[in-house]
């Protein structure tokens with residue numbers, strides 16, 4: 617991201633998402649979260665939200681929200697540690713929300729950058745080098761809507777391979793931080 621035009625930083629009190637464009641009614645809750653919940657959650661230590669701001673146009677281009685989590689349905693990944701780890705929950709960081717304003721999506725958008733990928737890479741970096749360095753944390757996960765499964769596959773996530781998960785509206789996808 618061009619530092620003069622776009623900045624990636626934690627959400628601030630003055631940030632406004634009222635003109636954020638979701639592009640699809642399905643994603644209205646993502647805009648609602650940014651408008652009404654992201655800042656209170658920040659103060660209550662329930663989530664951390666990072667924004668990409670388009671400085672030239674003085675508006676938000678994208679955001680990502682991260683929380684502590686665990687992957688529960690680990691049948692498909694549990695064998696990675698054999699008998700070492702006898703629990704059915706693995707510690708993880710979760711991408712709780714991710715949205716790029718529709719005008720900034722893809723390389724054809726106003727940013728001509730891959731803002732979605734950039735925010736995912738940012739989250740992977742935090743999970744691996746900040747969180748996992750200090751607190752046991754093996755995975756980064758996301759509950760992906762059907763429409764975003766292909767995006768997460770592109771940026772390196774694996775769909776949890778269980779029939780239950782494949783039938784869910786929001787499918788668990790993950791990256792094994794040990795393999796990064």
Ligand SMILES: CC(C)(COP(=O)(O)OP(=O)(O)OC[C@H]1O[C@@H](n2cnc3c(N)ncnc32)[C@H](O)[C@@H]1OP(=O)(O)O)[C@@H](O)C(=O)NCCC(=O)NCCS
Nearest residue numbers: 714715716721722730731732733760761763764766767770
């Ligand atoms: C999904 C989303 C975050 C992607 O952001 P983006 O900035 O447009 O994505 P990028 O430009 O970084 O795309 C990275 C790659 O994924 C591909 N991609 C992006 N969206 C895709 C989609 N919906 N389906 C398939 N591939 C997709 C891009 O073509 C690109 O591929 P390439 O590397 O081969 O060029 C954005 O479209 C969005 O906010 N959608 C609505 C909200 C949403 O789905 N959030 C996730 C909630 S779980």
